[in-house]
Amino acid sequence: MQSIRNIAIIAHVDHGKTTLVDKIIHASKIFDAHQHFDDLILDNNDLERERGITIVSKNVSVRYKDVKINIIDTPGHADFGGEVERVLKMADGVLLLVDAFEGAMPQTRFVLSKAIQLGLKPIVVVNKVDKENCRPDEVHEQVFDLMFNLDATEDQLDFVTLYGSSKQGWMSRDWREKTDNIIPLFEAIIEVIPPAPTREGTPQMQITSLDYSSFVGRIAIGRVHRGTLQEGTNMSLCKRDGSIKKVKIKELNVFEGLGRVKVESVSSGEICAITGIEGFDIGDTLADFENPEPLERISIDEPTMNMLFTINNSPFFGKEGKFVTSRHLRDRLFKETEKNLALRVEETDKEDTFLVYGRGILHLSVLIETMRREGYELQVGQPQVLFKDIDGQRHEPIEHLVVDVPEETAGKVIELVTQRKGELTIMEPKGDLQHLEFNIPARGLIGLRNNVLTATAGEAIMNHRFQSYEPYKGTIPGRINGSLIAMETGPGTAYSIDKLQDRGVFFVEPGEEVYMGQVIGEHSRGNDLTVNIQKGKQLTNMRASGSDNNVRIVPKLQFSLEEAMEYIQKDEYLEVTPKSIRMRKIYLDENDRKRYERKDD
Known part of the structure; x- marks a missing residue:
């Protein structure tokens, strides 16, 4: 041994x-x-x-x-x-x-x-x-x-x-x-570190992770809890719902170096990979064929956030991605839940729209980024925090936020976090930085990173983790500025963008194709504004000398995927394709938007 x-x-x-x-x-x-x-x-x-x-x-x-x-x-x-x-x-x-x-x-x-x-x-x-x-x-x-x-x-x-x-x-x-x-x-x-315990008796192994190979299908990985597993033996698979399925071990592998080595048997304490078992989930127990005894299932923390995933139906759909239909989206999301334990997918009353539950913005954005690289086109809605009713009172997830920031900008950070219902619990020096700790509602974190990085000239280091559910803390102010929305479809001109620069900051540059209803910038005021950036200059045969070459355009604002997910409003979608990330209004036509606003009022 x-x-x-x-x-x-x-x-x-x-x-x-x-x-x-x-x-x-x-x-x-x-x-x-x-x-x-x-x-x-x-x-x-x-x-x-x-x-x-x-x-x-x-x-x-x-x-x-x-x-x-x-x-x-x-x-x-x-x-x-x-x-x-x-x-x-x-x-x-x-x-x-x-x-x-x-x-x-x-x-x-x-x-x-x-x-x-x-x-x-x-x-x-x-x-x-x-x-x-x-x-x-x-x-x-x-x-x-x-x-x-x-x-x-x-x-x-x-x-x-x-x-x-x-x-x-x-x-x-x-x-x-x-x-x-x-x-x-x-x-x-x-x-x-104690040696891996060897337990005698009938075999038991809990499946704790999985791998996939295009040759042999899904591979179950876990540590043998008790007894010995033999190649070619029949076993029982104990499922979540209490049912027991008969399966057969085709092949056993153990980890050697960076690869795997085929073996005939694996005794308790060793980690192994098993091929040939169909229909297993993470947390299932592989047990004795005659008298199966399941191990206690792994409990996973509940999701704290959900997002709407839907197919891309913008005017530019299908130009960049390979997988664009609702069937593609549905299959991909359900496949993800097989190995991503903390993720849940629910179908909605529309067959092309799904609710995806996750542990936070990063958890969901890694899924979106992975799908985008695989060639999927999709749209996602604004992330929503999950509330719980406990004893008839509304509770919400509270996160523990830690910010390390240069001393001179610590005041700005505290102000930004407390505006979003954060409570300062610890403030102490750490080297040449101020170390701040807060308890803040998860809702307050959405969009906070951008503001903190702007206020500290990019020097703040932020980390947060889920703490607990606590009673609802009241309303939190969202984004103060409205959106600049494209009036027409087509490439933007330098002339128009230059003329509109006093209205806000643009997310697009001259020559970039936009469509009607796309969010192309941030308005300097609180309301949304529809603008035309396709208009060219009226050319006459009389030209005033020197008036044309002073067009100076501020570079466009670039968003990462997470920043864009945190930035969008309730009536906006984020369109994600293999090459682009665009923000848009859910209703592209201005008249439709006004009609639905009246309904909401």
């Missing part, structure tokens, strides 16, 4: 987790001498590399001496909480990675609290001690306080701390003593 350690890595976005995994992989000599690999081995989809975040958890294994270490990479964002909880079920210990300057961040707290509840043993790695103005000792104290506040047991509080730099590839038990490798980390894992 080989000794196995299953360990999950927890870290905040950008604290160096994926880089550390790269170094562990290199140190264990998985690659042959002639193989060359880029950095960020595990963040292998484009979106993860671009945003520098881990979205989907992944498995990799390394060997040190005669021990096999299975490393499970976890997402650091609270929006992917569904991903985190099921992944921790496979681990016996966690590696908590914190930045030697920033310390434990709000997202770290979220994942760490889940790990501590599950009773996992932590090892703390204080990373980036090579950076100037780092404070490793303070950060160590901070992590201890955090674990204490999360009700860690005495055994969990007695954690081993390692210091080092993943980038430079060294770890040590004292940050003043630099070594030249990360062997101390391997030693600590073997010494501290």
Whole structure:
């Protein structure tokens, strides 16, 4: 029997987790001498590399001496909480990675609290001690306080701390003593993390994640809880609704290095991938054929937000995307719910419109961005926060918001957040920054990031996580400015845009094709204004010299997908295609808009 350690890595976005995994992989000599690999081995989809975040958890294994270490990479964002909880079920210990300057961040707290509840043993790695103005000792104290506040047991509080730099590839038990490798980390894992328990008896395995291959279909991944799984045996699949389905294991694989190796049997404690099982969901238990015993299902945090997804019906539909029909949209959304646990999709009374529930703007925007890259065209409505009725009173989700900001602009940030019903709970210096913590309704966060970044000249660092449902806090002022709306379809002219610059800021530039009803800018006042940007200059044969070449146009305002999702109003849609993101009114014709406004009044 080989000794196995299953360990999950927890870290905040950008604290160096994926880089550390790269170094562990290199140190264990998985690659042959002639193989060359880029950095960020595990963040292998484009979106993860671009945003520098881990979205989907992944498995990799390394060997040190005669021990096999299975490393499970976890997402650091609270929006992917569904991903985190099921992944921790496979681990016996966690590696908590914190930045030697920033310390434990709000997202770290979220994942760490889940790990501590599950009773996992932590090892703390204080990373980036090579950076100037780092404070490793303070950060160590901070992590201890955090674990204490999360009700860690005495055994969990007695954690081993390692210091080092993943980038430079060294770890040590004292940050003043630099070594030249990360062997101390391997030693600590073997010494501290308990070996994966071996339980005798009938086989049991909970499916905690899935993979897909175009050759063999869906692949179930999980840790064998009890007994031994054999290739080619018949098993029972225990479903959510209590029903039991008979299935057969076609093939078993275990994780070796970055790949998988086919084996005949897998004993308890090992993580494996199974092919040949049909119709399973995450959380189902694979159990004995004769007398199946299901394991307790994974509970997932409830969604806090929903958005309307509908097909693209703008005048420009079908010009850029491959998948444009309601059937395409429907199939893609329901396929996503199979592996994205915290996502829910509901059909509405219109067959081309769906309500999609998620954990936050980032959770939903990653789905929209992924679909857009796959060639889908769709439209989404304004994100709506989900309210709950508790004892007859309306409750809403409250988020814990943390902002680190230069001292001189801290006042502006506090003012912006309190306008949106945020309450300041902590204000303290952190290095040369002010560290602010608030409790704010999730509704208040929509569109807040743009305003805070504008007020602080882009220097604020914002993070938030879901805290709890609390009684409704009253109305929150939305966007103060109205929209500039295109009157006609066609390319805009520099002449018209120049003449209208005093009316607001434009989101389009001369020569760009727009359609009637598209939102092409932000009005300087509170009401919507319909403008004509297609008008050219009336040319006569008498030209005044020098009057034509002084057209100076302010560059257009560019929005990222998340910013645009937060920006749109209730009567607007965001049109998303593989090449463009456009905002538009739901009713493109001005007369229709006026008619529906009267109805609403």
